Amino acid sequence: MPDQPKWNSQLYDDKHSFVWKLAAGVLELLEPKPGEHILDLGCGTGHLTSKIAEAGAHVFGVDRSPEMIAQAREQYPTLRFEVMDALDLTLEETFDAVFSNATLHWIHEPERVITAIAKLLKPGGRFVAEFGGKGNTNELLKAIHRAWRNLALPGAPPRPWYYPTIPEYSGLLEKHGIEVTYAILFDRPTPLDDGERGLRNWLDMFGAAFSGSLPDPVREQFKEVIERELRPALYNNGHWTMDYRRLRISGKRV
Numbered sequence: 666m667p668d669q670p671k672w673n674s675q676l677y678d679d680k681h682s683f684v685w686k687l688a689a690g691v692l693e694l695l696e697p698k699p700g701e702h703i704l705d706l707g708c709g710t711g712h713l714t715s716k717i718a719e720a721g722a723h724v725f726g727v728d729r730s731p732e733m734i735a736q737a738r739e740q741y742p743t744l745r746f747e748v749m750d751a752l753d754l755t756l757e758e759t760f761d762a763v764f765s766n767a768t769l770h771w772i773h774e775p776e777r778v779i780t781a782i783a784k785l786l787k788p789g790g791r792f793v794a795e796f797g798g799k800g801n802t803n804e805l806l807k808a809i810h811r812a813w814r815n816l817a818l819p820g821a822p823p824r825p826w827y828y829p830t831i832p833e834y835s836g837l838l839e840k841h842g843i844e845v846t847y848a849i850l851f852d853r854p855t856p857l858d859d860g861e862r863g864l865r866n867w868l869d870m871f872g873a874a875f876s877g878s879l880p881d882p883v884r885e886q887f888k889e890v891i892e893r894e895l896r897p898a899l900y901n902n903g904h905w906t907m908d909y910r911r912l913r914i915s916g917k918r919v
């Protein structure tokens with residue numbers, strides 16, 4: 666995973682609530698049951714963790730961001746949360762299910778996290794996840810390249826996200842003893858909050874992964890160029906819509 670800046674958990678909750686509000690489908694696929702032990706990997710500010718708990722499961726939320734975990738603990742003081750990197754899942758316990766929403770596209774070493782998940786699952790345990798799949802934020806990635814060239818920045822822009830195909834990710838899961846039972850790759854154009862400011866909020870929240878290394882004035886310019894480049898494709902009637910494409914996948918530990 667590339668170096669991550671501090672997460673702005675307030676901006677995340679205020680302007681990017683779609684991250685958990687649009688997760689009903691993957692939660693349904695999880696089907697949490699009373700008494701089950703479930704790990705929520707990349708739990709952010711804990712909203713989905715709390716939904717899983719509402720179903721009667723014992724849920725444990727982990728996230729690599731201390732800011733996110735602090736906010737999760739504040740909002741859901743009765744639930745269990747811990748700061749933990751998905752690449753360093755050092756837990757003794759095992760789970761009936763490992764759940765993950767909007768996290769795995771940040772992880773460029775998928776086999777490392779899949780190996781860890783497989784170890785954490787009881788035999789028959791479920792892995793249920795949704796994240797950016799092949800083609801996710803394609804317009805944005807093209808705009809990043811154009812902006813990089815336009816500003817004559819050195820080298821190539823960073824590639825902050827891992828967006829696999831179904832066969833690619835299924836193959837890795839199967840290789841590590843997780844039998845794939847369901848997989849779908851689907852377009853989910855996502856309206857951003859806050860009208861004209863929507864894309865800027867998104868870039869402030871998530872864009873440090875590709876612009877964080879630029880000096881301040883260049884970074885601002887970079888965001889302006891991206892905004893200009895993306896406007897024809899993603900701005901309509903006063904609203905920005907991000908071209909998300911989700912990979913939703915589930916499997917069973919054999």
Ligand code: BEZ
Pocket residue numbers: 767770796797801802826871909910
């Ligand atoms: C996503 O949810 O697809 C996503 C979020 C932040 C950066 C890139 C992708």
